[in-house]
Amino acid sequence: MIDFKAPEEITSVIESLERFVEVEIKPLEKKFAKALEDERYLYDENGKYTPEFQEALKQVRLKSAEAGFFTMFGEAELGGNGDEFGPLAVALIHEALTKKYGYNLLISEIFPPGLFSGGLTPVLLGMKPEVREEVLPKIKTGESLLCFGLSEPDAGSDVWSIKTKAVKDGDHWVINGTKQWITNAPYAEYAIIFAITDPELAEKRRGGITAFLVPFDGKTCTCSSTIPYLGHLGSRIGIVSIEDARVHEKYIIGDLHDGFGAALHGVDIGRVVMAANCVGTAQWALDRAIEYAKQRKTFGVTIDNHQAIQMMIAECGMDIYAGRNMLLHCAWKMENQKELPIKEISMIKAFTTEMAFRVLDRCMQIMGGMGLTNEMKIEKVWRWARSMRVPDGTAEIQRRTIARRLLKGDTDFS
Ligand SMILES: Cc1cc2nc3c(=O)[nH]c(=O)nc-3n(C[C@H](O)[C@H](O)[C@H](O)COP(=O)(O)OP(=O)(O)OC[C@H]3O[C@@H](n4cnc5c(N)ncnc54)[C@H](O)[C@@H]3O)c2cc1C
Structure with missing residues (x-):
């Protein structure tokens, strides 16, 4: 049952x-x-x-x-x-x-x-025992934060086009490059930095990229600025500048030239978190919009009597119901099936992030001018929902994954 x-x-x-x-x-x-x-x-x-x-x-x-x-x-x-x-x-x-x-x-x-990149992230499993011992106590207690430095000014969706390079020098690697859009960078003690270690392999997209744990030392690895977006005055996202950072080889995460193997481990559970936050937030917003619609009067009646408002409420309900059930079904598959449900994880990431934005947008509309102000607290969350459609694989990249799986014959929806 x-x-x-x-x-x-x-x-x-x-x-x-x-x-x-x-x-x-x-x-x-x-x-x-x-x-x-x-x-x-x-x-x-x-x-x-x-x-x-x-x-x-x-x-x-x-x-x-x-x-x-x-x-x-x-x-x-x-x-x-x-x-x-x-x-x-x-x-x-x-x-x-x-x-x-x-x-x-x-x-x-x-x-x-x-x-997936902070706390007791599975990425830590790829660290050498002595490095784990060094960082684990601080990470586990929340004392220190990690950040995940993959994206660059010229490499977002196309991760293979990163330019950051690491060159071997004895038992150290010397890293140079710039990472952009890095969540937690302004506040983190360590960055997981992806760098090209074998240009030929990287060019062929067959490996040649390695993940390193690099401390923010204030000199060779720094967060040079924050990136405010969507009208915010600041953010928890930053640009990381790495200039001649000398990193001992023990700080390699996972295997040399196989950075994506060890360090992308855990990305899937991160998408479940994002989808769940979108599903929950959409319900929070709908509750507020319904409450508002039952109080606000126009043309002598509360606006919940207008069919146009009812349609928006109904559409929010359908969206939430679909997103929530997709999320739970996908999480159930992750828990109970041997194989990772790749297309379903992409589906929940794309669907719930877009769904939350649609729901938040309708809820703002239901609140009229008040929806646009901070007083109703909806506008801030609407901006957050909008931003979720880009990180951890854009909605388009998720569709690319879904289509590839379907075309390969993965047409099972049970
Ligand atoms: C809030 C936020 C937090 C982030 N946190 C981190 C972080 O902690 N660490 C990190 O490394 N990065 C982080 N990123 C970066 C994020 O991963 C990238 O922004 C994302 O991968 C998209 O890359 P891009 O912005 O360069 O867009 P591009 O890759 O340049 O894409 C531009 C547009 O083209 C579309 N597109 C690209 N390729 C294709 C294709 N093949 N088919 C169809 N459409 C395509 C995209 O969907 C998008 O609409 C964060 C971004 C944001 C906004």
Whole structure:
């Protein structure tokens, strides 16, 4: 029998997380209310979070780690509880939090920012034991952040066209290049940097790219600037400049010339997290839009009486229902099937990110002019939903993967 309800062990984790939010995060929300309302107080002149807000985020991570949430989806081999909490738990827990609280900067810090590249990421499994020992304690407790440096000014979707190079010098590698769009770069202690180590192999797209763990030392590896986008005054995304960074060969992640093998491990669960956040946030927005429609009056009646508004509400409902069921089915497949459901993971990434944007956009429309202001809190989340259609493989790249799988004969939808 198929049971679509969340099992008790997951609902009890969700309840504990809600208590954590009330006890640990709500007071921080009050303290930083001005900064959360107005970005002029959230970012400094360089577009970085103010030191006080950075400290608040760190406190959330440290407390979350103490409570066991920060590592709950992490690899068991690294000390996490990933064995207990698989893709379905990841989906249901992220959905529940965003459904209740919407997209929220402080709450999202309960889990490692950039799940597949932060916290107890499977990428750590590819590190040499002595390197793991060096970084693991700081990563596990939320004390330090990692960032994932693959994209460059001339290489986004087409990852094989990166230009960053590493040249061997004794038992070290000397790395030069620029990474762009790197989440957490302004705040991270280490970067996972992809560089060409064998130009011939890389040219043929058969390997020749290696992943290195590189510390931000303030000289040879720095975050040279943040990248504000969609009208924000700052961000957690940055440009990483690497100039003659000398890195010992023990800092290679996985195998030499096979950077994509070890370091892209875990990208799939990151897509489940993103999809679940989109599904939860869409529900949060619809709840608010319905509440608004029942109160706002035009032409003598509340606007929920107008068929045009009802159509938008119905379309949001259909979108959410489709996205949620795709997500849960895909997570179920990941948990119960031997083979990774590649096309389904691409489908949930593309569908739910686009769906969340459609839903948020309709909810804003239902709220009229008020939807465009920060007062309803919808506009901020609408910007967040818009941005999700680009990272971790754009919606077009996901369609490319889906089409390739279908054309190869993977037409099973059960
Ligand atoms: C919020 C955010 C966070 C990010 N975080 C990180 C991070 O932590 N680490 C990191 O390495 N990168 C990160 N990125 C970069 C992200 O991975 C790239 O932006 C993404 O891969 C797209 O690359 P691009 O922006 O260069 O667009 P391009 O690759 O130049 O694509 C431009 C357009 O062409 C389309 N396109 C490209 N190729 C094809 C094709 N074959 N078929 C059809 N359409 C195609 C794309 O879909 C897009 O619409 C982040 C980006 C954003 C916006």
